Amino acid sequence: MAARILLENLVIPGCGDERRPASILLEGERIAAVAGPEEEVAADRRVDLGGALVLPAAIDLHVHFDDPGFTHREDFATGTRAAAAGGVGCIADMPCTSVPPVTSVENLRTKLAVIAPKARVDFMLWGGVCAQVMGESGWEERLGELVEEGVGAVKVYLLSGMDSFGDLTAGQLRTVLAVAGRLGVPVGVHAEDRELVLELTRDIREAGGDGPLDYAASRPAEAEILAARTVVEAVRATGSRAHVVHVASAGAMEVLSRARKEGLPVSAETCPHFLAHTVEDLERLGSLLKTAPVVKTAADREELWRGLAAGEIALVASDHAAGVWPDEKTTGSIWTDYGGVPGVELLLPFLYSEGFRRGRLSLERLVEVTATAPAKLLGVGGFKGRIAPGFHADLAVIDEKVRWTVRAADLHNKNRYTPLEGWELTGRIRETWVRGRRVFWREGDHGRFAEPHGRWIRRGEGT
Numbered sequence: 001m002a003a004r005i006l007l008e009n010l011v012i013p014g015c016g017d018e019r020r021p022a023s024i025l026l027e028g029e030r031i032a033a034v035a036g037p038e039e040e041v042a043a044d045r046r047v048d049l050g051g052a053l054v055l056p057a058a059i060d061l062h063v064h065f066d067d068p069g070f071t072h073r074e075d076f077a078t079g080t081r082a083a084a085a086g087g088v089g090c091i092a093d094m095p096c097t098s099v100p101p102v103t104s105v106e107n108l109r110t111k112l113a114v115i116a117p118k119a120r121v122d123f124m125l126w127g128g129v130c131a132q133v134m135g136e137s138g139w140e141e142r143l144g145e146l147v148e149e150g151v152g153a154v155k156v157y158l159l160s161g162m163d164s165f166g167d168l169t170a171g172q173l174r175t176v177l178a179v180a181g182r183l184g185v186p187v188g189v190h191a192e193d194r195e196l197v198l199e200l201t202r203d204i205r206e207a208g209g210d211g212p213l214d215y216a217a218s219r220p221a222e223a224e225i226l227a228a229r230t231v232v233e234a235v236r237a238t239g240s241r242a243h244v245v246h247v248a249s250a251g252a253m254e255v256l257s258r259a260r261k262e263g264l265p266v267s268a269e270t271c272p273h274f275l276a277h278t279v280e281d282l283e284r285l286g287s288l289l290k291t292a293p294v295v296k297t298a299a300d301r302e303e304l305w306r307g308l309a310a311g312e313i314a315l316v317a318s319d320h321a322a323g324v325w326p327d328e329k330t331t332g333s334i335w336t337d338y339g340g341v342p343g344v345e346l347l348l349p350f351l352y353s354e355g356f357r358r359g360r361l362s363l364e365r366l367v368e369v370t371a372t373a374p375a376k377l378l379g380v381g382g383f384k385g386r387i388a389p390g391f392h393a394d395l396a397v398i399d400e401k402v403r404w405t406v407r408a409a410d411l412h413n414k415n416r417y418t419p420l421e422g423w424e425l426t427g428r429i430r431e432t433w434v435r436g437r438r439v440f441w442r443e444g445d446h447g448r449f450a451e452p453h454g455r456w457i458r459r460g461e462g463t
């Protein structure tokens with residue numbers, strides 16, 4: 001029988017902002033029981049957590065760990081190290097930012113052989129469909145095989161910045177949604193209107209614009225709103241489940257929210273950078289904060305927080321995408337500078353501090369948007385994302401009173417920069433557990449890591 005470890009003297013989230021004193025019994029990889037503080041529980045080993053808050057480890061369903069192929073930016077060892085240090089117990093890696101892309105089972109296995117030995121936290125894989133894939137016969141079968149193999153969801157772009165992973169027309173999106181719907185897997189959509197962004201970009205560049213605000217002007221909220229409508233129409237036509245990734249504007253959120261109230265199976269995600277920053281920050285920080293979509297106004301930011309609390313946005317993911325720092329962020333032009341920021345390590349600390357501690361999210365909602373909702377979307381909600389008997393023992397232990405300052409140099413991923421540099425956050429990740437093993441812990445200011453223990457998690461495995 002597996003060793004029984006009792007984590008005791010801790011609190012877990014209850015309803016609303018309630019904290020419940022508890023102890024958690026781990027047996028092997030799973031949670032065997034959640035007991036009250038006074039209950040006698042037999043165990044082989046006891047760990048006193050000193051009253052710390054224990055949350056389900058976060059599930060970051062949107063990261064680009066670039067492995068294999070772009071490992072000068074990130075790789076699975078460094079990416080999952082940062083995840084572990086940030087209380088993230090499972091990540092889902094995007095299909096487009098590795099070579100080969102995850103567009104067939106053969107490619108998936110090639111990638112898996114490279115990344116699996118390096119993983120410090122559990123990981124899932126997105127499958128992808130791009131213009132190139134749809135140009136080949138038999139792509140539907142290949143997508144079926146990918147789903148059969150266990151990808152968590154399928155990623156497509158309505159506007160792609162990558163030559164190697166072309167964007168889809170509205171008609172193609174509808175076709176992919178129809179196929180994915182039959183296969184029982186959701187489609188994640190990068191939703192910005194291609195024509196509008198390309199036209200604005202051309203006009204602004206021709207007029208000599210080359211500043212952060214010019215970049216922002218090339219990707220207005222209107223581009224997100226138009227594309228969100230395109231997604232909604234495709235969902236309405238097919239009845240298939242779609243998830244719009246990295247929503248940055250109140251307008252797009254509203255389009256999606258209205259569709260969901262109509263009963264359509266569509267959801268939205270946002271990212272910490274859209275909850276933290278505005279176009280004024282972009283003007284100040286320049287390419288450091290360059291992302292696609294781009295940050296919007298202060299009014300958008302406040303509306304995203306409101307929608308997140310109210311359930312209009314289902315979840316938060318980091319969209320972790322690190323360029324080579326500083327080279328790829330200082331090419332001499334905003335248009336050629338790399339778009340993306342690393343974020344997996346700060347996702348949970350940011351939301352705990354700026355969401356829960358500032359009264360924008362209840363503790364219960366914090367757990368939903370960082371763990372429960374992403375687990376459900378990826379088809380692993382029956383065994384990940386909750387502290388409950390039978391679930392994977394994936395836990396984030398938080399020192400609630402610690403105030404600390406974000407320093408890029410202290411992060412654990414490969415290219416270290418962050419638009420959150422200098423932010424004072426309350427609450428620090430002390431330990432991260434993945435399937436019953438402590439994979440990260442802090443000794444003073446230093447992070448310590450166990451040997452890689454992460455494994456590939458398949459959509460719906462064991463059900």
Ligand SMILES: [Zn+2]
Pocket residue numbers: 062064094319321
């Ligand atoms: Zn992304």
